[in-house]
Amino acid sequence: MIVAEQKPVAEILRMIEGYRKILVVGCGTCVTVCMAGGEKEAGILASLIRMAWAREGRLGPLIDVSETTVERQCEWEFLQEISEKVAASDAVLSMGCGAGVQAMARMFEGKVILPALNTKFIGMPERQGLWTELCAGCGDCVLDRTGGICPIARCSKSLLNGPCGGSQNGKCEVSKDIDCAWQLIFDRMKSLGRLEALGAMLPPKDWSKNRDGGPRKVVREDMLL
Amino acid sequence: MKSGSNLEKVLVHGDFAVTGELGPPQSNDREVIVKKAKAYKGYVDAVNITDNQTAIVRMSSIAACAIVAGLGLDPVMQMTCRDRNRIAMQSDILGASALGIKNILCLTGDHQSFGNHPTSKNVYDIDSIQLISMVKGMRDDKKFLNGEEMKSEPRMFIGAAANPFADPFEYRVVRLAKKVAAGADFIQTQAVFDVPRFKRWMEMVRDRGLHERVYILAGVIPVKSAGAMRYMKNDVPGMSVPDELVRRMEQASDPKEEGIRICVETILQLREIEGVSGIHLMPIMWESVAPIIVERAGLLPRPEY
Structure with a gap:
């Protein structure tokens, strides 16, 4: 799975400065399993933001922090489900991996989408509380x-x-x-x-398969419509 | 002759070779190189110049080698895989050859986290074994790594490193064999303090007949103080230092003299081992000790070709 961890709250608060309606969006796939950006973490982050704003006296009728979680942020069909909530917000704080953030940025044109996580690697939980990169x-x-x-x-x-x-x-x-x-x-x-x-001896690696010109693509001719 | 370098001539002739390491300054001060190189003149067969060792930015190995070559000494250019991709490496090898550099030491390179730019990105496009093979292809087949032909080849005497003290011990000789198969002409080992373990490794080297296919230069480091010896033992990755040597340094009334004595004794022992073709002196920040050690180890005069 993709393993991520939440950015420091102070960094997130700086990122959302100036916005009044924040939608925190969790993702139900990889980042739920690695406990960085699932439903539970989205709820906690939204609460932390509300508390921080309350301390600053910022909460009021025009100011709002809400949260929601989709099955997978990196697929269009799941993002469609939250179109209305996104439309009602000033900025979206994505708790998905880098793919989730970018999928939302493409889906919701004209909307500010911000990353709440640092996407780390493809790996697995080694034991409770410890994840290791494998691929x-x-x-x-x-x-x-x-x-x-x-x-x-x-x-x-x-x-x-x-x-x-x-x-x-x-x-x-x-x-x-x-x-x-x-x-x-x-x-x-x-x-x-x-x-x-x-x-x-293993010969020099073909790194063009790792980082080529622009984003790499997988094309399955048999599946193209 | 593959390169015609002085080091190659000495080794091919069957003399017990002596090379010395020179670390370039963290500045553009040419005089530092000149001073250090002159101290080596007449005492070593080649001067081996580090490539941003321990990942600290220094004057480039290639520039320092050119300065050393201009003084009439035979430079060995170290090249690590840490900072350059295959394009930059081949370009630098061509440039080095054009500047009169005839020896190259192909290294993996210390990880950047040890140095003074720990947030840098490492390259490792190719590894040290692939680098050896690439240089050999350039020299012997006149071909770039991509198979394209070149008009004139860089004639390099190709060196590689071996660490008999790193793990997995069993795999160390396999890795050496890979380096020899890839095209290494000479090998420079990690500094030897633990002679018994080095002897075991050399037995494995001889069992595979590798000592007949590659010249092995055993590394030695003269140590100035008990603290430096403890540092070697505890803090340098891939180093084996017997407790006895730490004790000798701690109990010595003149630690510098004791360090020299240990180094000379080690050289004399290494010289007796079948398959050891020479030594590589690494007097870290203590280049001035090299002549004393070479003389006391009975390695003078150096042959002239």
Whole structure:
């Protein structure tokens, strides 16, 4: 899933300065699962804004903070459901990932759409309260050659041909809190009896699949109408 | 001869090679390079110049190498994969060759979080093994990485790093073999303090016959103080320092002299190991000690070709 975390409240308050009617929009998919921008978090953020504004004496009949949550902010059909609420607001605070914010900005022309989250990565919950990046979305998966552990996302230097000289006791040179991805790959390949595969050189990567000119697209000819 | 560099001549001739590391200044002061390089003259076969080491911005390796070459010394240009993509790297390799630089050391590079611009974006378009292969392709096949041909090739003696003290230990020799297969002509190792572990690694190197396919220069660092030795032990990633050496430095009445003694002893031990073709001296911020060490290790005079 896509993992995100909420921006500091002070930053959000600065962002919405000058607007009177704020609609906080949660998203029911990835950011609900990672507890950053779901229905519950949208309610809490709206309350925090109301409290902050009340402290400043800003709340009144013409000032309003409300919240709503859609199933997925990155699909048109779900956004249509909130058209009226969006129309009634001065600014929308999206608690979706970067795709959600942008989908709303395209859907609701002329409306200010602001991000309440920092979108972090594609990953998973490691344990309660801890999420880890697993995939960099590089567009050219090498997991078949690296024992199912991604060196692009998980090695600090995205190395393709083994650990650098900074790998020690299973940890990355950058921090003792970071597992060396290549130690993990080595251990996994060893347990799979495939160590000899790590002797082959992986050629330079085709990064055009990762960051090409403009946004990358996936086209499925069989599905186009 | 692949490059005709002095380092290549010394190694091909079978002499026990000595190279010295030179860190460029955090300024455009040419005199710093000149002074440090002159201190090495007559004591080393090549001067190895770092490329923004520990990710701190310094004068470029390529410019410092050109200055050193102008003084009649043989420079080794370090090139890391951290700051440049394949376009900039190939361009710099061509430029370096045009400036008379004949040795290149292909490195991954320290992560930018160690340096003075920790918010920078790293590149790592290609890794060090792919870089070795790219330089070899340019030199031997006269081809750019994309397969296009070039009119005249950069004749570089290709070096790579190896760290016998990093993990996974078992994989270290496999990685060395990959570097040799990719085209490395010489190898420079992480500084050796832990001679027994280095010997074990060299056994693995010999088991694969790699010592016959590549020249291995063992790295050594002269250490000035007990604090510096403890720092090497505890804070430098991928370093193994025996407790005994820390103790010797702590108990020494003259720590500088003890540091020199340890370094010379290490060199003498390394020289006895089959497959070690030379040493690489890394006198960090203490270049002036190099002549003393080279002399006391019995490595003078340096051969002239």
